[in-house]
Amino acid sequence: MFAFVINRLLQSLLAVLAVLLLAFALFYYIGDPGATLLPPEATPAERTELRSRLGLDQPVPVQFAAWLGRVAEGDLGHSYRQGRPVAAMLADALPATLELAVVATVMALAAGVLLGVFTALARDHPAAHAVMALSLIGVSLPTFLTAVLLIQVFAVDLGWLPSGGRGEVGRGLIDLGGWTTGLLTAEGWQRLLLPALTLALFQTTLILRLVRIEMLQVLDGEVVRMARARGLPRRLVWFRHALKNTLVPVVTVAGLQFGVVVAFAVVTETVFNWPGLGKLFLQAVRTVDIPVMAGYFLVVAVAIVVINLLVDLFYLLLDPRLRHPLAGGASPAWQ
Amino acid sequence: MAVIGLMPDPGPATRPARSRLRRRLLRSPPALAAALVLALLLLGAAAAPWLAPADPYDPMSVDIFDARTPPLEAGPSGRFYWLGTDNQGRDLLSAILYGLRTSLLVGGAAVGLAMAVGVPLGLLAGWSGGLVQAAIMRAADVQLSFPTILVALLFDGLAQALLPGAGRGLTAYGVVIGAIALASWAHFARPVRGLVLVEAQKAYVDAALIAGRGRAAILALHILPNIAAPILVIATLSLVLAILTEATLSFLGVGLPIDEPSLGTLVQNGQHVLAAGEWWIAGVPGLALVLLALSVNLLGDWLRDASDPRFARPGGWWR
Numbered sequence: 263m264f265a266f267v268i269n270r271l272l273q274s275l276l277a278v279l280a281v282l283l284l285a286f287a288l289f290y291y292i293g294d295p296g297a298t299l300l301p302p303e304a305t306p307a308e309r310t311e312l313r314s315r316l317g318l319d320q321p322v323p324v325q326f327a328a329w330l331g332r333v334a335e336g337d338l339g340h341s342y343r344q345g346r347p348v349a350a351m352l353a354d355a356l357p358a359t360l361e362l363a364v365v366a367t368v369m370a371l372a373a374g375v376l377l378g379v380f381t382a383l384a385r386d387h388p389a390a391h392a393v394m395a396l397s398l399i400g401v402s403l404p405t406f407l408t409a410v411l412l413i414q415v416f417a418v419d420l421g422w423l424p425s426g427g428r429g430e431v432g433r434g435l436i437d438l439g440g441w442t443t444g445l446l447t448a449e450g451w452q453r454l455l456l457p458a459l460t461l462a463l464f465q466t467t468l469i470l471r472l473v474r475i476e477m478l479q480v481l482d483g484e485v486v487r488m489a490r491a492r493g494l495p496r497r498l499v500w501f502r503h504a505l506k507n508t509l510v511p512v513v514t515v516a517g518l519q520f521g522v523v524v525a526f527a528v529v530t531e532t533v534f535n536w537p538g539l540g541k542l543f544l545q546a547v548r549t550v551d552i553p554v555m556a557g558y559f560l561v562v563a564v565a566i567v568v569i570n571l572l573v574d575l576f577y578l579l580l581d582p583r584l585r586h587p588l589a590g591g592a593s594p595a596w597q
Numbered sequence: 598m599a600v601i602g603l604m605p606d607p608g609p610a611t612r613p614a615r616s617r618l619r620r621r622l623l624r625s626p627p628a629l630a631a632a633l634v635l636a637l638l639l640l641g642a643a644a645a646p647w648l649a650p651a652d653p654y655d656p657m658s659v660d661i662f663d664a665r666t667p668p669l670e671a672g673p674s675g676r677f678y679w680l681g682t683d684n685q686g687r688d689l690l691s692a693i694l695y696g697l698r699t700s701l702l703v704g705g706a707a708v709g710l711a712m713a714v715g716v717p718l719g720l721l722a723g724w725s726g727g728l729v730q731a732a733i734m735r736a737a738d739v740q741l742s743f744p745t746i747l748v749a750l751l752f753d754g755l756a757q758a759l760l761p762g763a764g765r766g767l768t769a770y771g772v773v774i775g776a777i778a779l780a781s782w783a784h785f786a787r788p789v790r791g792l793v794l795v796e797a798q799k800a801y802v803d804a805a806l807i808a809g810r811g812r813a814a815i816l817a818l819h820i821l822p823n824i825a826a827p828i829l830v831i832a833t834l835s836l837v838l839a840i841l842t843e844a845t846l847s848f849l850g851v852g853l854p855i856d857e858p859s860l861g862t863l864v865q866n867g868q869h870v871l872a873a874g875e876w877w878i879a880g881v882p883g884l885a886l887v888l889l890a891l892s893v894n895l896l897g898d899w900l901r902d903a904s905d906p907r908f909a910r911p912g913g914w915w916r
Contacts, residue, residue, distance in 0.1 A: 277739045288755070398898075402890035404841040406848045406861070407883045410868050414880070418871055425872070525744035532849060533868065547754035547851050555754050563743060570742050 266578065274571040281563040286329055288556040289339060338560070339553040341546075348557035351542060357441050358428055359531070359538030363523045365445075365458040370465035371516055375509075377466070378473025382481065383500060393470070400467035405526045409460045409533040416456060423456050426535035457534040461526060465519055472515055476508040510580050517573035521566035621903045631895035638889055642697040649691035650679075654858060661686045665870070668877050681877045683866055689877070693885045695858035700889060703774055703853075704840035708832055710778035711839075715785030716828060720816045722786065723793025734790065737783035748780035749773075749842055753851050765854055773852050777839045784835055785828065792824040826904040833897030837890050844886055860886045 304312075313319050320328070338348035377397075381390040403411075417425035429435050434449035435442045444450025480486060481504055489499045528540035535541075539558060546554035622628055641648060651658040663672030664686040671677045672686075680689040722733040740748070756772040796802060797820070805815045846852030847861030855862055860882045867879025 273735065273738060276735060277742065280739055398894060399887070399891060402837065402887055402894050404845055404886070404890070406845055407864065407887065410864060410871065410879050410883060413868075414871055414876055418874070418876075521742065521747075522744045525747040528746065528750065529845060529849065543750070544849055544851070547750055547757070550754065550758045552758060555751070559751060562747070566742055 267575070270571060270574055274567050277567045278564055281560060281567070282330070282333075283326075285556045285560040285563075286326055288552055288559070289329065290325065333560070338557040341551055341554050343546075343549050343551045343554075348553050351554065352539065352557055352561055353440075355537060355539045355542045357443060358536055359524065359527055359540060361443065361445060362454065362457055362461060362530070362536065362538060363520065363527060365454060366461035366523060367465065367516060367520065369458060369462040370469055371512070373462070374466045374469025375473050375512065378470045378508075379477060379500075379505060381470070382474045382477035385478070394474075397467040397470050400463060403463070405460060405464060405529045406533060408463050409457075409530060412456050412460055413533070424453055425456070426533070427453060428536055429453055457530050457536050460530045460534070461523055464526065465516070465523065468519065469512060469516065473508055473512055476511055477504060480504045480507045510577065514573050514577050517569055517576070520569050521562075524562055524566070622899070625899055627895055628899035631892040631899070634888055635892040635896060638697055638885075638892065639701070641694050642701055645691075645694035645698050649688075649694045651688045651691045653687040653692040653695060654856060659686045659688075665875055665878070667875075668881065680881045683863065683878045684870055684875070685866075689863075689881050692858060692863055693860065693882050696860040696863055696882060697885060697889065699853065699857065699859050700840045700843060700886070703770065703777070703843045704836050706774045707777035707781070707839040707843070708835050710774060711781040711835065712785055712828070712832060714778065715782035716789050716821075718782070719786040719789025720793055720821070723790040724797065724812060724816055724820075730790070733786060737786045740780075740783040741787065743780075745777070745780040745838060745842055746845060749776040749846060750849075750851065752776035752779055753846065757851075769853050769857065773843055773846060776846070777842050780842070781835055781838065784838075785831060788831060789824065789828065792827060793820055796820045796823055830897060830901045830904060833893060833900060837893045837897070840886075840893070841890055 310319075336349050338352070340347055341351060344351070377393055381393050384390045413425045416423045428444055429449060431437045431442060434447055434453055435444050436446045436450075444454055481500075485503055485507060486499055489503045490496075494503075524540070527538060528544050530536065531538045531540040532544050539562070542554065543558040545551070546558065622632060646652075653659070660672065660674045660676065663674050663676060663678070663682050664684055666672040666678050666682045668681040668689075669679065670681070672682060678688055678690070680693065682688055683692065718733050718737075722730040753772060753776050756776070760768060760772070793816070801819060801823075802815060805819050810819070843852060844859065844861035844864070847859040848865045849861075850865065852861060853859045863882035864879045864886070867875070867877075867882070870878055
């Protein structure tokens, strides 16, 4: 188990290092700072002067260390297009994305577990077959189409919900000292509902399938047979014993999928004009705004690595079988 | 990552006889329906230049006065449109046929490239062990922890910064194919390594070693054919992901340029006029995309069950 933890920590460090190197390379080799800070008619002498002032004539490892120092202080450079500090732009967009991603994940977990349990317990019921067939359509439906479909139905045809935008402070949003939230007003929730549903749909199908498979396996397994042999009622066995054994992998996958949720927030936020990190990133890709691209990549990638690490350690904590010395570097079965 | 649950680590290969596969296909109505739909879509895509009523990307054949004609109606010019026209007067049926062509070409090329990189790396990692395996597998782990669409978007942005004209013409196709392939090589490398580890234990490998075959020959001539079936299953499911990623990139405006036929771009066009009640401009290309993805998904699932009896559990065709 100790070896596993060390191994896993090293692996995460390696990933973070790869991310840092890539982000650094983005800044320094693709986004040439000299090209943006000087007028095109600058003399070679001026260029040399600027290069030495910025430390660009130093050896690469020294530059990397200096850059790391600045990143550690929260300095991610300035946007080429807007001139604002990248860190401030990311901080402004963070609440919108985080609220969206968290609400979507909670929705996906709730719906996925409910439907998964249902399709496993009533496996021959026509409704269960219908849910499974729908889930297959769900995985074949790209996020942008889900968004377009939901807008068509709920915003255009029925006119129940707005088709985009997060509102402003005072109109749907409340400013909690640097963190704007839409979760405290009815209008905020109305605006959040469609984007969150869009983001949740794909995750729901995934969790549903996982819960169903796990549940079927547990139902056929010894835990349930023993519990039934002890004479426990069916419902108690289902929900106390079977479901509990199912939830560990589900929480794990939901954690690992958080990166996917954030990635697909790019699509969702663009369609719904949602002022989050994803929309910021896409604009940066479209306008080749390297510092913003690099900053987004750095923040999101490091977050994904840390979450994956935490999920794996959490798994270790919950599943005693992995703590056995012979289990060594075992990873969850589905990986 | 996005295909967790659809893609369990494939086990050792068994090669079903062709006639058995056909019999199984006939016995599974959803798979049969999917095969028929896919065949129709493939035929339509392949024969697009002859089937399409108009060349949708030839400005001469587009009548702007026919713009926004609903499906199954004739426009002001008197021309009849099966699936209607978009906001520039393009015949949607033609645009979709050409768009399917693009989806399949880009998706196929991206999966081919990902296989060409991922399968040899997986074979190498499975056979060599030690430092080589550690390096390849750590790289695959890092790659897999970042979602496909994120990697593809980043690659796309980089290409635009580095290559002048990356967003135009043939270069744009290359960039999109490269971005998707880069994001999905690990989907092949990781399972292939696992499969090689299993196969390497088997007697036929020992026999080949004793017979004096070299490593490369054993990998290419003995092990590879035996793990071809699971690789094919992964390729099928990967193709869906590649097709949807291309459509998503084009929808976001960072994939293929707007004057190239792509289902994603067509949906993007239609999205702006949803509020005007013109649902078909986004809806019909979207439906075509879902039909394509769904039929390949269904066939992939079926192929997985059919090629490896361990996955074919009783109780449903969708597993």
